[in-house]
Amino acid sequence: MVKAPISLFISDIHLSESRSDIATAFFEFIENIAPTADTLYILGDLFDFWAGDDIETPLTEKVASYLTALSAKGTKIIFIPGNRDFALGANYAKKASMELVGDSLKIFNEQILLIHGDELCIEDLEYQRYKKWIRHPWVLAILKRLPKRYRLKLANKIRTKSKNAPKKAIVDVTASFVDQFFLNHQIKVIIHGHTHRAGHHRHLDQYERYVLSDWDQKGDYLRLENGTLSRHIFKIDPFMMIS
Numbered sequence: 001m002v003k004a005p006i007s008l009f010i011s012d013i014h015l016s017e018s019r020s021d022i023a024t025a026f027f028e029f030i031e032n033i034a035p036t037a038d039t040l041y042i043l044g045d046l047f048d049f050w051a052g053d054d055i056e057t058p059l060t061e062k063v064a065s066y067l068t069a070l071s072a073k074g075t076k077i078i079f080i081p082g083n084r085d086f087a088l089g090a091n092y093a094k095k096a097s098m099e100l101v102g103d104s105l106k107i108f109n110e111q112i113l114l115i116h117g118d119e120l121c122i123e124d125l126e127y128q129r130y131k132k133w134i135r136h137p138w139v140l141a142i143l144k145r146l147p148k149r150y151r152l153k154l155a156n157k158i159r160t161k162s163k164n165a166p167k168k169a170i171v172d173v174t175a176s177f178v179d180q181f182f183l184n185h186q187i188k189v190i191i192h193g194h195t196h197r198a199g200h201h202r203h204l205d206q207y208e209r210y211v212l213s214d215w216d217q218k219g220d221y222l223r224l225e226n227g228t229l230s231r232h233i234f235k236i237d238p239f240m241m242i243s
Helices: 020-032 058-072 090-095 125-134 137-144 148-164 175-185
Strands: 006-010 039-042 076-079 104-107 112-115 189-192 199-203 207-211 218-225 228-235
Touching: 020 058, 020 218, 058 076, 058 090, 125 137, 175 189, 175 199, 175 207
Parallel strands: 006 039, 039 076, 112 189, 189 207
Antiparallel strands: 006 218, 104 112, 199 207, 218 228
8 A cells, every 4th residue: 555645834933043942943843753754845934034045054054954864864845935034045945955836836636725824914015015025026136136244134124123023913814815815726725824823714614724833932833644634733942952
């Protein structure tokens, strides 16, 4: 009997040097849980910010090393960019043995759509205007040519603004828009992150939407096996340190 493939889904890890506990939890997940899957899907915001593939840090190098080791064990790694790390490019993806697939991906006979989730938050007008501007090809091309120091300063400014905003300030999805989104894309299930509101929702009585949480005091991932999705949550020890 052929074993059914297993997929894992994570989002909004927000890796940064300031949260050693989350980084350590992520490395343990990659080392001990991720190898049980045939494919690991990272649905954006793996990093708290990304200022360019040419800016290397001990953390980005260690992440690449762990992901490469996971790939060597036979687990395929798929990356969909988030609003924090949309600038992550082909060079780093190659170093980390990840496959970049754009803003969305259909899997499971094209019945499940994977996205970061920010596109569903249409009432977050300020963010949607910013996204349209910052991701314009011309703007991206200019930003990539700016000095590293300036890019780091800009990324840190954006991160600080987001960090100081209360969690409730994160605008949730618009239900009516999501209903139409299902119909337009002809899918049965959506898996996404971004809102930091873990949940399982039904739309139009026949469609399902799974929301991944961010990693903070707890870690969260979804597992797809034999056509069934299950949620798994684990505690993140605040005293965990990167070795």
